[in-house]
Amino acid sequence: MKQTNYKLTLSYDGTGFKGWQKQPGTEADTIQGRLEAIASKLNGRETAVNGAGRTDAGVHATCQTANVILDGERTAAEVAELFNRYLPETVSVDRAEVCAPDFHARLSKSRKTYTYYVYLSEKPPVFRRKYVYAYGKPLDINKIKKACEKLEGVHDFRGFATAVPKKKSSVRTIFEARAQIEGDTLTVKLTADGFLYNEVRIIVGTLLSIGCGELDENAVNRVFESGDRSEAGFTAPARGLFLTDVSYGE
Amino acid sequence: MKQTNYKLTLSYDGTGFKGWQKQPGTEADTIQGRLEAIASKLNGRETAVNGAGRTDAGVHATCQTANVILDGERTAAEVAELFNRYLPETVSVDRAEVCAPDFHARLSKSRKTYTYYVYLSEKPPVFRRKYVYAYGKPLDINKIKKACEKLEGVHDFRGFATAVPKKKSSVRTIFEARAQIEGDTLTVKLTADGFLYNEVRIIVGTLLSIGCGELDENAVNRVFESGDRSEAGFTAPARGLFLTDVSYGE
Numbered sequence: 001m002k003q004t005n006y007k008l009t010l011s012y013d014g015t016g017f018k019g020w021q022k023q024p025g026t027e028a029d030t031i032q033g034r035l036e037a038i039a040s041k042l043n044g045r046e047t048a049v050n051g052a053g054r055t056d057a058g059v060h061a062t063c064q065t066a067n068v069i070l071d072g073e074r075t076a077a078e079v080a081e082l083f084n085r086y087l088p089e090t091v092s093v094d095r096a097e098v099c100a101p102d103f104h105a106r107l108s109k110s111r112k113t114y115t116y117y118v119y120l121s122e123k124p125p126v127f128r129r130k131y132v133y134a135y136g137k138p139l140d141i142n143k144i145k146k147a148c149e150k151l152e153g154v155h156d157f158r159g160f161a162t163a164v165p166k167k168k169s170s171v172r173t174i175f176e177a178r179a180q181i182e183g184d185t186l187t188v189k190l191t192a193d194g195f196l197y198n199e200v201r202i203i204v205g206t207l208l209s210i211g212c213g214e215l216d217e218n219a220v221n222r223v224f225e226s227g228d229r230s231e232a233g234f235t236a237p238a239r240g241l242f243l244t245d246v247s248y249g250e
Numbered sequence: 251m252k253q254t255n256y257k258l259t260l261s262y263d264g265t266g267f268k269g270w271q272k273q274p275g276t277e278a279d280t281i282q283g284r285l286e287a288i289a290s291k292l293n294g295r296e297t298a299v300n301g302a303g304r305t306d307a308g309v310h311a312t313c314q315t316a317n318v319i320l321d322g323e324r325t326a327a328e329v330a331e332l333f334n335r336y337l338p339e340t341v342s343v344d345r346a347e348v349c350a351p352d353f354h355a356r357l358s359k360s361r362k363t364y365t366y367y368v369y370l371s372e373k374p375p376v377f378r379r380k381y382v383y384a385y386g387k388p389l390d391i392n393k394i395k396k397a398c399e400k401l402e403g404v405h406d407f408r409g410f411a412t413a414v415p416k417k418k419s420s421v422r423t424i425f426e427a428r429a430q431i432e433g434d435t436l437t438v439k440l441t442a443d444g445f446l447y448n449e450v451r452i453i454v455g456t457l458l459s460i461g462c463g464e465l466d467e468n469a470v471n472r473v474f475e476s477g478d479r480s481e482a483g484f485t486a487p488a489r490g491l492f493l494t495d496v497s498y499g500e
């Protein structure tokens with residue numbers, strides 16, 4: 001039977017989910033689990049949905065990418081419509097495209113962008129409360145910007161991650177690290193060829209610690225040199241984090 | 251003891267609340283109940299917090315006005331800070347001002363603006379899902395705009411309301427009724443000297459019924475003439491409705 005590979009672009013509110021990745025026993029609490037349940041129903045057998053970024057519990061996405069191989073030759077619009085019919089209101093297939101048979105959302109080489117929102121006051125605004133981290137300490141944005149410059153490039157990010165297996169490479173390339181304050185919100189945007197477990201949240205926690213003076217400006221380099229998680233800042237909470245872009249190279 | 255009257259400007263996410271107005275037994279589920287609990291604690295006795303608009307269960311506010319008389323002479327900033335410390339994340343005092351001793355948020359003459367958001371598709375966008383009504387039928391915006399013109403002015407709005415006591419006046423003035431579509435959202439904005447129970451939601455339901463052709467363009471006038479609720483459209487759901495402004499005369 002003819003099969004078709006679809007690239008899906010998704011958004012989701014991570015608040016009530018245990019993250020992207022399906023876990024035994026709690027499939028319905030994961031975004032992948034919800035999508036695979038629908039794909040498996042359509043194919044009449046267990047069917048994988050591969051996501052570009054395995055976002056953690058509580059992390060949101062405005063632009064996650066996934067792919068799924070379905071039997072038959074449905075149009076992309078039909079596929080989007082089918083998924084959206086069965087998905088909860090917290091997950092949406094915003095676009096579906098027929099893609100090359102060998103396209104794999106996770107294994108195909110990509111650049112991912114994560115964006116983190118820090119609200120610069122102790123009490124978050126009512127309608128953004130689930131989508132920002134409210135941080136009350138005064139920040140020196142220039143210190144944060146300088147630290148961002150140090151993050152860019154090819155580095156071993158082991159010290160900015162949780163539980164990286166020793167034998168696995170923890171070298172990644174950050175193409176762009178940008179911080180800016182607009183109004184009452186600090187936005188940190190990181191684009192890389194890949195991120196380690198908890199990396200963005202630990203980087204943001206480190207930037208905040210540098211910005212408020214709890215860590216000095218050389219902290220980033222010290223973490224690179226030592227690879228020691230304890231030299232970095234705290235892990236910023238999941239609620240402020242969004243997967244905002246995934247792009248695949250030529 | 252010296253007392254001070256404070257005008258509070260509030261925002262809240264109505265999703266989890268049974269509306270503004272305190273009800274016996276479920277005080278904590280109402281916005282007024284939450285505010286009065288704090289005010290009563292500060293004064294050491296039961297203390298009223300008067301709100302300009304008694305928003306219904308599930309209705310939101312970006313700009314509700316209230317007033318409260320507290321013992322002592324705290325600064326406005328202190329009062330805002332105290333309320334925010336004890337309020338849940340779903341309610342915020344965005345501004346407090348010392349006001350005239352006789353200012354009463356509900357009884358002082360005001361103009362209120364309610365804004366209703368209709369998302370023009372069956373599935374609402376993930377991050378706005380609690381703040382729009384998703385309506386899939388195609389709409390003729392010109393018909394809706396013409397119906398809005400008919401709503402403006404001094405009218406008996408009895409037919410656009412639920413359960414108005416016969417002896418109470420149901421004549422109100424709508425100063426402005428405006429509808430516009432931007433992108434995938436229809437916004438209906440009504441400014442009046444007061445609104446009857448469920449009035450905005452029934453008006454929006456009527457406008458949608460006119461826009462999709464289920465009611466003809468003379469429906470608004472028929473409801474004015476007959477005062478008959480059954481001639482009007484359905485009651486649009488609370489989730490799309492926001493109290494967005496309260497202003498007090500010159």
